[in-house]
Amino acid sequence: MTYQPNTKETMQLIQILTEIPSPTGNTTVIIQKIAEYLERLNVTYTKNHKGGLIATLPGENKAKHRMLTAHVDTLGAMVKEIKADGRLLLSLIGGFRFNAIEGEYCRIETSSRKTYSGTILMHQTSVHVYKDAGTAERNERNMEVRIDARVSSAEDVKKLGIGVGDFVSFDARTEIVEDEFIKSRHLDDKASVGMLLRLIEHIQKEKLSLPYTTHFLISNNEEIGYGGNSNIPEETVEYLAVDMGALGDGQSSDEYTVSICAKDGSGPYHYGLRKHLVALAEKEEIAYKVDIYPYYSSDASAAIHAGNDIIHGLLGAGIDASHAYERTHKDSLYYTEKLLYHYLFSEMVEE
Known part of the structure; x- marks a missing residue:
């Protein structure tokens, strides 16, 4: 055959x-x-x-x-904590490191299945503000999600329906390159x-x-x-x-x-x-x-x-x-x- x-x-x-x-x-x-x-x-x-x-x-x-x-x-994550400034801290699902998802777009899915987009960033991202932007440890306290919504407090985030335990998925960004390579999460x-x-x-x-x-x-x-x-x-x-x-x-x-x-x-x-x-x-x-x-x-x-x-x-x-x-x-x-x-x-x- x-x-x-x-x-x-x-x-x-x-x-x-x-x-x-x-x-x-x-x-x-x-x-x-x-x-x-x-x-x-x-x-x-x-x-x-x-x-x-x-x-x-x-x-x-x-x-x-x-x-x-x-x-x-x-691989993915869950919302671990809603910070006072409206950013989200994450609990990782699966065996990987925070550096692998720095700068990645993501989706937050609420328990009612509503989704919001966001970006996973270092808290100390801006080199114009943070002297340690390049050297600070990529860990569960420094890495956070910036939600694509007008929020500036934990209460604002909760009003969106986002809570601890909500799933966070990473954008796959799948691309097929000239029918030769496929690259994706x-x-x-x-x-x-x-x-x-x-x-x-x-x-x-x-x-x-x-x-x-x-x-x-x-x-x-x-x-x-x-x-x-x-x-x-x-x-x-x-x-x-x-x-x-x-x-x-x-x-x-x-x-x-x-x-x-x-x-x-x-x-x-x-x-x-x-x-x-x-x-x-x-x-x-x-x-x-x-x-x-x-x-x-x-x-x-x-x-x-x-x-x-x-x-x-x-x-x-x-x-x-x-x-x-x-x-x-x-x-x-x-x-x-x-x-x-x-x-x-x-x-x-x-x-």
Whole structure:
């Protein structure tokens, strides 16, 4: 079987996903959009109590199942405090630093779902006023949100309906550059979600038969550590997380190949499954890199920690500047989607 992913259409779908705010804890809207996408394809799905979505494609072998997962929740924040001058202090959601969002546009969503725009700034931003504008620590006391509304007191802000615990999402600013690169916030992990949805669409439209019943979990709590640790059918033997490959000093991954993870902060991934993915890549002439991510964990590692008796693996597109303003290339998306396709139609790993 041959499969040539259409990276232009994949990037267009990823852009649609990135432009829907979905910080961890506030993912109802995007999960519903994905549900509607699956309904158009006549794909059966369920939702778990955590708010994640599980789509299922029946396979020839119903005794042994596979599960693939990608997460739709993103980094974000909540209103921690309303300052006396009408600015907002933040409590961060997910593992990132304040410097990654300095100067970023954002949206504040009230409990009644009204939204206001704003900008995340240092309190000491103006170099004409603050001598330490460049050296002051970027932390939870110095970084604040300037709301795009006429407010000058905490009371003014409260009259808008904004309160402690309201979600703050960061503008994705997604841009597709000449159908080559896609740069955006939240490619972690909406790039993976986009690729899985495209594969499901291809399988449905071509009426292809998978060798094993396969579940696709769109998880919504990965950034805080427990998105994919539950709702795993007992027949599941192999569990593959599709998440970003991390780039940087000492890493082998890049923006032009699929990254296959051997080990991350949670420990080694299943050796047999890793070798199986490498063998598939070599057989199908898929450009790949094997890598180790030192400060990383995935839905697959969360599933293992939860006590599930599964074979677990991790692969994904190489994403530059993770947990900041990210970027990847069409080649990485192409090779990742192609490897996933061939994995879905391959035989299971011998335990």
